[in-house]
Amino acid sequence: MDCKKLRNWFRKNAAELPWRLSDLDAPRDPYAVWISETMLQQTQVSTVRDYFTRWMKRFPDIETLAATTEEEVFKYWQGLGYYSRARNILKTAKIVAEGATQKFPQARKELEALPGIGAYTAGAILSLAFHQQEAILDGNLVRIFSRLYAIGILPVDSKEAADTYWDYAREVADSPKAYMHNEALMELGRTVCKVKNPECTSCPLRDTCRAHLENRTAEFPPSKKHIQKDWHGTVLIIESSDHKILAIHGGQKFFKNQFTLPHFESPRSATAGLPAQAESYINTDHVAVVENIGIFKHNITIHKIECDVLHIKLSSKAPVRNKLAKTAHEIQWIERSDATEFFANSFCLKALALLKP
Structure with missing residues (x-):
């Protein structure tokens, strides 16, 4: 050279x-x-x-x-x-x-x-x-x-x-x-x-x-195939009657060590009504409304992601606790008006952008 x-x-x-x-x-x-x-x-x-x-x-x-x-x-x-x-x-x-x-x-x-x-x-x-x-x-x-x-x-x-x-x-x-x-x-x-x-x-x-x-x-360099994995999931925006959004820390597919919206893998078009996975985060007796508010797409490393977003409105106020009894994961209830500032990843921001005013 x-x-x-x-x-x-x-x-x-x-x-x-x-x-x-x-x-x-x-x-x-x-x-x-x-x-x-x-x-x-x-x-x-x-x-x-x-x-x-x-x-x-x-x-x-x-x-x-x-x-x-x-x-x-x-x-x-x-x-x-x-x-x-x-x-x-x-x-x-x-x-x-x-x-x-x-x-x-x-x-x-x-x-x-x-x-x-x-x-x-x-x-x-x-x-x-x-x-x-x-x-x-x-x-x-x-x-x-x-x-x-x-x-x-x-x-x-x-x-x-x-x-x-x-x-x-x-x-x-x-x-x-x-x-x-x-x-x-x-x-x-x-x-x-x-x-x-x-x-x-x-x-x-x-x-x-x-x-x-x-x-x-x-x-040159000789080509290497990049294997892309399709992942479909459901994101839950759980909102209490006093307008707070549930954030969870730990146990999530793509954000295990930071606060994120609850999400899980799911088949396409399988989000009619309240999914069973929601029971891990809330008392389903307090659910007032479940609405599919849209779909967003996102890429993380090799994952090509598509997610349905469910807006779950509760009839109860946000509980005062920082752990989920069923999973022991850390949680935090965020004022809805502060949510876009709180979540530090575009995955959550894309889901929140689908919320109606």
């Missing part, structure tokens, strides 16, 4: 991003690197821009973040999905803030021991913030290496493939300019060496790219 050409290209083409310094050679704040790289996992740069800016205004440093609550973190994460990332961010912030130095470790092994920090994020922190000669490997780099060296190993996520790609990543990082090479490759993969319709004529590495030279770019 011609790293000099890569660096020259990056200096001319580096996009202005809120987490990127104008001086591309300057070490960065490890906290900002950590937050931006975590947000960028499974999320487009165009989406992350505004989220990162809002986050840094509210949580400018790790001490501020460590002092907040999970609910507050979810509020600023809402819409990014993969909420385990947000939960791990808060866990790691507390560990670092309560540590002896109150600073990020500068060794890969110690970083990877922190919740939510894997090999890629650890490498990004060490490389971009501390300018260590540490490798990184994400989907962009896998795609570039696969095309550059015509690597056709299947499956792409096998140990053999991972070892091969990491070897190339370490080769790129074996330089005092590792931080520049790593970031330049990420930028190249995002803007030029794209999954579809790569702009090979603009690529600084085209003269040595085997896939380009052999006119086989579309063959």
Whole structure:
């Protein structure tokens, strides 16, 4: 790989991003690197821009973040999905803030021991913030290496493939300019060496790219079928006579560790009347009205979701308790007017949007 050409290209083409310094050679704040790289996992740069800016205004440093609550973190994460990332961010912030130095470790092994920090994020922190000669490997780099060296190993996520790609990543990082090479490759993969319709004529590495030279770019990386699972369910919006909505924590299919609306898998067109599963959450003798208010669609990881939404109105006020007697799950009754602020996921918000005024 011609790293000099890569660096020259990056200096001319580096996009202005809120987490990127104008001086591309300057070490960065490890906290900002950590937050931006975590947000960028499974999320487009165009989406992350505004989220990162809002986050840094509210949580400018790790001490501020460590002092907040999970609910507050979810509020600023809402819409990014993969909420385990947000939960791990808060866990790691507390560990670092309560540590002896109150600073990020500068060794890969110690970083990877922190919740939510894997090999890629650890490498990004060490490389971009501390300018260590540490490798990184994400989907962009896998795609570039696969095309550059015509690597056709299947499956792409096998140990053999991972070892091969990491070897190339370490080769790129074996330089005092590792931080520049790593970031330049990420930028190249995002803007030029794209999954579809790569702009090979603009690529600084085209003269040595085997896939380009052999006119086989579309063959790399070798395709891997993504198995999509259809899931149909029912979401319950249970409203008390004093206009409070039931939220449940734990035991739910997609949101086991955060508050959500009760939901369960169900056959299509099987929601006429009160479903038996509702008995797990309420006393059915207190049900006044059951109404199917619509259907929404949603995607979570490999799950293609379609849900019927039932609005269950009770004749009784919200009980004063924080556990369900039948399941021991934690519950909370939320003022209906506060529900859209309380639930920190678009799954619940789509269901609530079907409520009639």
